[in-house]
Amino acid sequence: MFHLIRLKIRDFRGFADTQELNFDQPVVLLCGENHRGKSSTLNAVEWCLFGGNCVGKKTGIRERIGWEIPNRYVSGEGVLVEVEFKGPEGNYVVIRELSGTGRRALEKIMVKLPDGVVLHGDDAERQIYTLFHSSFQDFMTTVYQHQEAIRAILTQEPRDRNDAIDRLLGLSEYRELVRGITEAKIGNIYKAMKSEFESFRQRAEQSIRIYDKEAREKKEKAIAEGMGEEDITEKEALHRAKDIGEAVISLAQELGISDLQITMPQSFGEVAQFRDEVKDKIDAVWLYSPDMVKQTTLERKQRELVSLVGRYQDVKKTEAKAQTERDKFVQQHGDETTLVEAAEAQQKEITRVEEEIHKSNARASLVREAVQYLKEVASDIERKRCPLCGAKAPQLLNQLESEWEEKIEVGVRALEAQRKEQKAKLKQLKSFKDQLEELEEPLAAARSSFKECITKVAVALQRKIGKHDDPLALLNTQLQNIASELESGQKAIEKKGEKRIAIFDQLAKLRTIDEILSLERKREIVERILSTKEYKELDKLRDQASQFMEDVQAIKGSLAAASREEAEAKINAAGTSLDKYFCRIANHPTIRGLVMEVTENSQTGLNSYNIKSKDGLDPTPILSQGDLNCLALSLFFGLAETAEETQPFAFLMLDDPSQSLGPEMEQRFVSVLEDIAERRQLIISTPYVGFKNLLMANITKNKDVYDFLDWTEKNGPQITRNA
Amino acid sequence: MGYNDEVLNKIIANKERAKERKALWHTISDSFGKEGAEGIANELAVEMDEFREKFDVLLAKLNDML
Amino acid sequence: MKVNTFQHLQQIRDKFGPGIFGKIAQKLLALAFREAGFSHIVERGVQGVDIDAANILGKKYALEVKTTDGENIPISRENIEALKDRTKDGYLPVIAALRVQMFEDWIFASIPLGGLKPVSLPLSRLRAYRLQDLETSICPTFEAVVNQHFSNVLAGGEHYLSQVLAQRRSERH
Numbered sequence: 001m002f003h004l005i006r007l008k009i010r011d012f013r014g015f016a017d018t019q020e021l022n023f024d025q026p027v028v029l030l031c032g033e034n035h036r037g038k039s040s041t042l043n044a045v046e047w048c049l050f051g052g053n054c055v056g057k058k059t060g061i062r063e064r065i066g067w068e069i070p071n072r073y074v075s076g077e078g079v080l081v082e083v084e085f086k087g088p089e090g091n092y093v094v095i096r097e098l099s100g101t102g103r104r105a106l107e108k109i110m111v112k113l114p115d116g117v118v119l120h121g122d123d124a125e126r127q128i129y130t131l132f133h134s135s136f137q138d139f140m141t142t143v144y145q146h147q148e149a150i151r152a153i154l155t156q157e158p159r160d161r162n163d164a165i166d167r168l169l170g171l172s173e174y175r176e177l178v179r180g181i182t183e184a185k186i187g188n189i190y191k192a193m194k195s196e197f198e199s200f201r202q203r204a205e206q207s208i209r210i211y212d213k214e215a216r217e218k219k220e221k222a223i224a225e226g227m228g229e230e231d232i233t234e235k236e237a238l239h240r241a242k243d244i245g246e247a248v249i250s251l252a253q254e255l256g257i258s259d260l261q262i263t264m265p266q267s268f269g270e271v272a273q274f275r276d277e278v279k280d281k282i283d284a285v286w287l288y289s290p291d292m293v294k295q296t297t298l299e300r301k302q303r304e305l306v307s308l309v310g311r312y313q314d315v316k317k318t319e320a321k322a323q324t325e326r327d328k329f330v331q332q333h334g335d336e337t338t339l340v341e342a343a344e345a346q347q348k349e350i351t352r353v354e355e356e357i358h359k360s361n362a363r364a365s366l367v368r369e370a371v372q373y374l375k376e377v378a379s380d381i382e383r384k385r386c387p388l389c390g391a392k393a394p395q396l397l398n399q400l401e402s403e404w405e406e407k408i409e410v411g412v413r414a415l416e417a418q419r420k421e422q423k424a425k426l427k428q429l430k431s432f433k434d435q436l437e438e439l440e441e442p443l444a445a446a447r448s449s450f451k452e453c454i455t456k457v458a459v460a461l462q463r464k465i466g467k468h469d470d471p472l473a474l475l476n477t478q479l480q481n482i483a484s485e486l487e488s489g490q491k492a493i494e495k496k497g498e499k500r501i502a503i504f505d506q507l508a509k510l511r512t513i514d515e516i517l518s519l520e521r522k523r524e525i526v527e528r529i530l531s532t533k534e535y536k537e538l539d540k541l542r543d544q545a546s547q548f549m550e551d552v553q554a555i556k557g558s559l560a561a562a563s564r565e566e567a568e569a570k571i572n573a574a575g576t577s578l579d580k581y582f583c584r585i586a587n588h589p590t591i592r593g594l595v596m597e598v599t600e601n602s603q604t605g606l607n608s609y610n611i612k613s614k615d616g617l618d619p620t621p622i623l624s625q626g627d628l629n630c631l632a633l634s635l636f637f638g639l640a641e642t643a644e645e646t647q648p649f650a651f652l653m654l655d656d657p658s659q660s661l662g663p664e665m666e667q668r669f670v671s672v673l674e675d676i677a678e679r680r681q682l683i684i685s686t687p688y689v690g691f692k693n694l695l696m697a698n699i700t701k702n703k704d705v706y707d708f709l710d711w712t713e714k715n716g717p718q719i720t721r722n723a
Numbered sequence: 724m725g726y727n728d729e730v731l732n733k734i735i736a737n738k739e740r741a742k743e744r745k746a747l748w749h750t751i752s753d754s755f756g757k758e759g760a761e762g763i764a765n766e767l768a769v770e771m772d773e774f775r776e777k778f779d780v781l782l783a784k785l786n787d788m789l
Numbered sequence: 790m791k792v793n794t795f796q797h798l799q800q801i802r803d804k805f806g807p808g809i810f811g812k813i814a815q816k817l818l819a820l821a822f823r824e825a826g827f828s829h830i831v832e833r834g835v836q837g838v839d840i841d842a843a844n845i846l847g848k849k850y851a852l853e854v855k856t857t858d859g860e861n862i863p864i865s866r867e868n869i870e871a872l873k874d875r876t877k878d879g880y881l882p883v884i885a886a887l888r889v890q891m892f893e894d895w896i897f898a899s900i901p902l903g904g905l906k907p908v909s910l911p912l913s914r915l916r917a918y919r920l921q922d923l924e925t926s927i928c929p930t931f932e933a934v935v936n937q938h939f940s941n942v943l944a945g946g947e948h949y950l951s952q953v954l955a956q957r958r959s960e961r962h
Contacts, residue, residue, distance in 0.1 A: 057759020065759070135725060173726050177755055180763025186771040193778050194860075194913055200786055205891040207789055208792055527792050529788050530892060538781040545774040546916035551744050552767060554737065555730065555751060557904065562729035739901050 001650035002132065003681055004045065005091065006084040011071045012047070013040040016716035018080070023651070026701035027677055030685040031692045032708030037717030038685040039147060041706075042653045046144055048081040048096045049128060050136040051107060059136065060172030063148055069098055073713035087131070090114025094128060132648045141170035141570075141636070142643040147656040147685075150632045154625050154660055162601075165609045166563070168635045169570050174563035178605050181556045190549055197542070207526050215519035222512045234268040237513045241265050241274050244506050248282055251499050255289030271514050275507055286500060295489045302482045308457055309475045315453045319446035326439040333432045343429040350422040357415040364408045371400050560605035567598040567607050574638030579614075581634035585661075585668045586627050591619045594631070625660040633657055633669065637676065644679070651681035658691045666691055670698045677701045727752055790894045794932045797939045798889055805946060807856075813942060814887060815839055815854040816950035818895070820938070821931035823957050832954060838871045841880065850923070851875035852885045852897070861909040862886050873902050883920065886912055895931060897923045 003023075010018040014037040021028075021041065030038040046054050047069065053059070055067050070079050078099035085092045093112040100106050111124040119127050140146065152164035166175045219232060230236070245262045252260040262281065265274040286292060333339065374383050374397040384394040393399070457471040458464060461478055465471050529535055571578070575595075582594045593614035601608040611631070613619045623631070640652060658666050670691075673682060677699055686692055696703065710718040730752075734744045750770075754762035802810040812834065819832035822842040829843040839854040851872055855862040864884070872882035886896050898915035941949050 057761065058756050060759075137725065173755075176760045177726065177751070177763065180755060180760035181751070181767065183760060183764040184767035184771070185764075186767050189768070189771045189775055190913070193775060196778075196782055200782055200789075201890065201892050203786070203789055208891065523792070526789060529785060530791075532785070532788070534781050534784045534788075538778065538785065541774060541778050541781065542913075543916045543919055545771070545778070546913050547740070547743075548747075548770065548774065550914065550917035551740060551747050554739070554744055554904070555734070555748050558730045558733035558737075559726070562726060562733060566725075566729070737901070737903070 002085040002087045002092070002648055003650045004083065004683065005086050006082075007041070007045060008080070008082040009041065009044045010078075010080040011074055011076050012044050012069065012079050012081050013037075013071060014711060014716055015040060015044075016071055016074045016076070016714060019716065019719060021706060021719070021721075022704070023681070023683060025704040026681055027695070027699050027703040028681075028683045029692060029695060029703060029705045030683070030708060031689075031705060032687065032717075034687050036708035036711045037719070038687070038708050039655050040717075042144060042655050042683065042685060044081045045083055045653065046136070046139060048083045048094050049132065049134075050139065051096055051109065051125075054136045057176070058173070060174075060176035061148070061167065070101065071716065074716075087114070092131065094124075133646075134648060137170035137173065138643075139649075141168065142640045142647060143649045143651070144653040145633070145636045145655060145657060147659065149636075150629055150657065150659055153628050153632045162607055162609050164632075165596075165635070166567070166607055168632055169567055169639070171563050171567055171607065174559055174566075175606060177559050178556055178563070181552060181559075182604065184552075186549060186552060190545055193542070193545065197538075204526050204529065208523050211519045211523040211526070215516050215523070218512060218516045218519070222509075222516065227509060227512070231509075232513050232516050234517060237268060237271055237510060237517065238265060240506060240510050240513070241271055244278060244503060244510065245274075247499070247503050247506070248278055248285070251282070251496060251503065252285045252289075254496055254499070255285055255291060257285055257289060260285060268517065271510065272518075275510060275514065278503075278507060282500060282503060289496075291489060291493050291496070295486065295493060298482050298486050298489065302479065302486065304460055305475055305479050305482070308453070308460055309472065309479070312453050312457060312471055312475065315446065315449040319443070319450050322439070322443035322446045326436075326443050329436060329439055333436070336433065336436055339429055339433045339436065343426060343433070346422060346426040346429060350419060350426060353415055353419040353422060357412065357419060360408065360412045360415060364404070364412055367400050367404050367408055371397065371404060374400070556605055560600055560607075563607055564598055564600050567609075570639055570642070571596050571598060573642040574635065577638035577641045578634045581637045581672060582630055584672055585633060585665055586630035587664070587668060588619075588627060590622065591627075594619070594634070626662050626665050629658070629660040630665060630669075637672070640680075651683055652676065653683045653685075655685045656687065657684065658686065658688060663690075666694055667698075670694045674699050790928065790932055792891060794935050795889070795891050795893075797935050801939075801942055802889060804943060807858075809947060810889075811854070811856045812947050813950060814856045816947065816954060817934055817938070817942075818852075818854055818885060818927075818931060819954060820950065820957070821927050821934045823954075824934060825926050825930040830954075830958075836871075838875050838880075838882075840885070841875070843880075849878075849880045850883050850897075851880035852883045855884065855886045856889060857886070857912075858889045860888070860913070861911050864905065864908055864910045866907045869902060869905055869907065876902070883923070884910075884915060886915055888912055894928050895924060897927070 005024060006020065006022050008018060008020045009015045014035075030041055032038055055064055055069065057065050078097055080095065080097045082093060082095045085094070091114055095108075095110045095112075097108045097110075098105060099108075109121060109124040109128075111119045111127045113119070113127070134143070140149070149164070149168050152167060153161055163175060166172055219229075222232065223229065242264055245264050248262055249260055252258070260281065263270075263274065263277060265271045334342070370387055373387050378387070383397060384392060386393045386396055454465050454471055457475060461474055463474075465474070578596060579593050583592070591613045595612045595614055597610045597612065599608050599610065600606075611618070611620055611623075619627075640647070658669060661669055673684075673695070676682065682699075682701075684695065686695075692705075696705075705722040707720050707722060708717050709720060712718075730748055731745065734748060735741055737744075750766060751763050754766040756762075758765070798810075798814070801813055805813065816832060819830050819840050819842075822840065823830050827842040827844045829841070831841040833839055838851040840852040841849070842852065843849040853864075853868045853872060855864075862884070872884075876882055881899055882902055884896075884898050884900055886898070887893070896912065896915045897920045898918040899920055900910075900915060900918045938950070938953065945952075
C-alpha cells in the first residue's frame with residue numbers, strides 16, 4: 001500500500017507560491033474557512049495522479065466542466081504538483097506540470113522510482129497505472145470523498161438523487177454516456193423519415209386509387225354504351241385508329257380531295273396525336289370539299305338575293321308613298337307655278353290696299369291732329385276757328401269728331417281689315433309653297449334609292465334591268481333556282497355527312513379507349529416505382545437507419561446494463577458495510593438498517609436507486625439532510641472497506657464530510673473515524689471548528705493540523721502547520 | 724476507462740452485429756472523451772442526419788415520379 | 790407487393806375481419822413457403838410457433854406471423870417463448886410481419902430474442918434484422934398464391950386454405 005507523505009503545490013488552482021505539506025502523521029487535518037484552499041490541496045493529489053482524466057465533460061461531473069487548473073491570478077512558472085508516496089519498495093515521487101494556456105498548454109508528467117529511475121510522458125502514465133491500478137472513478141469512490149458528492153445528494157431533488165448516488169458509486173461516466181445517446185434524439189430523426197415516407201406512400205396510394213376509380217368508371221360507361229371489355233386494349237385501339245384513318249381518306253375522296261395524307265399511329269403512345277390530327281383534317285376536308293364549297297356559295301348567294309328582295313320592296317314602297325303625298329298636296333293646293341302666281345297676285349292686291357290706306361291715313365291724320373289741337377291745345381276762342389286757314393268754325397271740333405267717328409275711322413278700319421286679310425292669304429300661299437318643297441325632297445331621295453337598288457339587283461343577277469323588267473320577279477325566279485340547287489346538293493352531302501358523323505363516333509370511342517388505357521398506364525407507372533432503383537435504395541437506407549438505431553440502442557442497453565451491474569456489485573459488496581456505517585452514524589430512531597437496490601429506469605435506461613429500510617419500508621420521505629449525509633458517508637466507507645484488500649492507497653481523503661451532520665451524528669461519525677484510523681491514514685478537510693475540536697479530542701492517533709488562515713490572489717493560501 | 728471494457732465485452736457477448744457495434748462504440752467513446760455527453764449527441768445526430776440527407780434526396784426523386 | 794395483390798388482401802380482410810384475416814394470411818404464407826420449395830411445413834393455429842418451414846438444404850425457420858394495418862405488432866410472452874423453444878431444435882426464429890397497406894410487403898426479421906420483451910413492436914425495428922434472401926424468395930411466391938386462390942378464399946375462407954394445405958401435404962407424401 002502507498003502512504004501519502006508529501007505534497008508540493010505551485011500555481012495550482014488557488015495556490016500561488018510553492019507550498020509544501022507533509023503527511024507523515026496518521027491523521028492530518030486541513031482546517032479553515034471556506035475558499036482558503038483546503039479542497040484545492042486535496043484536488044492537487046488527484047490531479048497529480050490522474051491529470052486530464054479528472055477534468056472536463058468526460059468525467060461526468062458537472063463542476064469539473066470548465067474546471068481551471070492554473071491559478072488565474074498568477075502568471076508564474078506554471079503549475080506544478082509533486083506528490084511523494086511511501087510504498088513497499090521505497091518512495092515514489094509523481095510530478096505533474098502544466099505550462100501555457102488553451103491550445104498551447106503543455107502537460108508534463110514524471111515519475112521517480114525508488115531505484116532512481118525517472119520516467120516521463122506515457123511511460124510515466126503507464127507506471128502510475130501499474131503502481132496504483134486505480135482510475136479516477138475508483139479514486140473518487142474509495143479514496144477521496146469529494147465535498148461536492150455529499151452536497152449533490154443533499155441538494156438534489158429526491159427524484160434526481162439517482163444522479164448523485166451514481167456519482168458516489170463512481171458511475172457518472174456511464175450516466176453521461178447514456179445521457180449523450182439519449183440527447184442525440186436520433187429517434188426523432190428516424191420518426192421524421194418514417195413520417196415522410198408514409199406521406200409519400202399515401203400519395204402514391206391515393207394516385208392509384210384515383211386512376212383506378214376513373215378508369216373503372218370510364219370502362220363501365222364504355223361497356224354500357226356497347227363497347228366490349230376486349231375492345232379496351234392497345235391492340236384494339238391501333239386497329240380502330242387504322243380503320244378511322246382509312247375511313248377519313250375514303251370520305252375525302254368522295255368529297256373530291258384525293259391527296260389527303262394521314263399518319264397512322266404505330267404505337268399506343270401516338271394515338272392521342274393521331275386523334276387530334278384526324279379531327280383537324282376531317283374538319284378541313286369537310287369545309288373545303290367542292291360540294292361544301294358549292295353549297296356554301298349558293299347559300300351565300302341566296303342570302304344576298306333575299307336581302308335584295310327585301311330592300312327592293314322597301315324602297316319601292318317608300319317611293320310610292322312619297323309620290324302619293326305630293327300628288328295629293330298638288331291636287332289640293334296646286335303645283336309650284338300656281339302657287340307662285342297666286343302669291344304674286346296677292347301681293348299686288350295688298351299693295352293697292354296699302355295705297356288706299358295711305359291716302360286715308362293722310363286725311364285721317366289731319367283730322368286726328370286737328371281734333372287733338374282743338375281739344376287739348378286750343379283755347380276756347382281758337383277752338384271756334386279752323387286751325388289751318390283760320391276761318392270761323394264754331395262747331396269745327398264737333399264736326400271733325402263726328403266725321404272721324406262716322407267716316408274716317410270706319411273707312412280706315414275697313415281698309416286695314418282688308419289688308420290684313422290679304423296678307424294672311426299671302427302668308428298661306430307661301431306656306432303652301434314651303435310644304436310643297438318639303439314633299440319634293442323625300443320623293444327625290446326615294447327615287448334615288450330605288451335607282452340604286454335596281455343597280456344592285458342588276459349586279460346580283462348579272463344582267464341589265466330594263467324599263468319593262470320587273471326586278472322583283474327576276475329576283476324571285478333566281479331564288480327559286482338556287483333553292484332547287486341547294487336541295488339537290490344537300491341530299492348528296494347528307495350521305496357523306498353521315499360518314500363524317502360515323503368517323504367522329506369512332507374517334508370518340510377511340511378517345512375513351514385512349515383515356516382508359518392512359519389511366520391504367522399511369523397507375524402502372526406509380527406501381528412500378530416499387531421496382532425503381534431509387535425505391536430499392538430508399539428501402540435499403542431505411543433498413544440501414546433502422547440498423548443504426550438498433551446498434552445505438554444496443555450500446556445504450558449495454559451501458560445501462562454495465563452501469564447497473566457495477567452498481568449492484570458495489571452495493572452488494574458494500575452492502576453490510578453500508579448498513580453498518582449508516583446505522584452507526586445516523587442512528588435513526590425508526591430506520592433499523594438500510595438496504596439499497598438498483599433497477600433500470602425503463603424510459604431512460606439509467607440507474608434508479610431504491611433505498612429501503614430492512615423492514616421493507618421506504619425511508620426516503622423521512623430522511624433528513626443529516627441522514628442523507630450519513631448515507632453518502634456510508635456508501636463511501638462501505639466501498640472503501642470493500643476495496644481495502646486490493647486498495648493501493650493507504651489513506652482516505654475526506655473533504656468537509658460533516659456538512660449536514662448534527663452534533664450527535666458528528667460524535668458518532670468521529671468514533672467511526674477513530675476505527676478507520678486504525679487501518680487507514682486519514683486526511684480530513686473541514687471549515688468547522690467544532691468538528692475539528694471533536695476530531696482533536698476523540699481521535700487517538702497522532703494528528704497534524706494545517707490551518708488555512710487566509711488567502712490572497714498574489715500569495716494564495718496562508719497555511720500554518722500545528723503538529 | 725473501465726466502462727469501455729465492460730461495454731465491449733457485452734457487445735462481443737451479444738454477437739449480433741458485433742463488428743459494427745464495436746466500431747460505433749469506439750466512435751461514441753471517442754466523442755465522449757473529447758466533448759462529453761454533448762459530443763456523443765452531436766456525433767450520433769450527424770450520423771443520423773447523413774441517413775436523412777440521402778433519404779431526402781431519394782424520396783424527392785420518388786415524389787417527382789408520382 | 791403489387792397493387793392487385795394488396796387489393797385482394799384488402800377485400801379478404803374487409804369480408805372476414807382482421808382476426809380471421811390474420812389466420813388466412815398465415816395459411817397463405819404457409820402455402821407460399823410450400824410453393825417456394827420448403828417441403829416440410831407445419832402450420833399451427835393455436836399453441837406453439839405459427840409456422841415451421843424447412844427445406845431440403847437444411848434451412849429451418851420458425852415463424853411467428855403477424856398482420857397489421859398500423860405501424861406496430863404485438864409480441865407476447867408466449868410468442869417469445871414459443872420462438873425460443875424452437876431454437877432448441879435448430880430453427881431460426883423469425884417474426885414474419887405484414888403491414889396490409891399499399892407498397893408494403895412481408896418483412897421476415899430474425900430479431901434477437903434475448904433483448905426482446907412483450908411489447909408493441911414497431912415494424913421499423915424489424916428492418917434492422919431483415920432476412921433479405923428469404924424475402925426475395927417468399928414475397929413473389931406469396932403474391933402468386935394470393936392471386937391464384939383469391940376467389941376461392943373469398944368464398945371458402947380459412948377452411949378452403951386448410952384443405953389446400955392438407956392436400957399439398959398429402960401430395961408430398
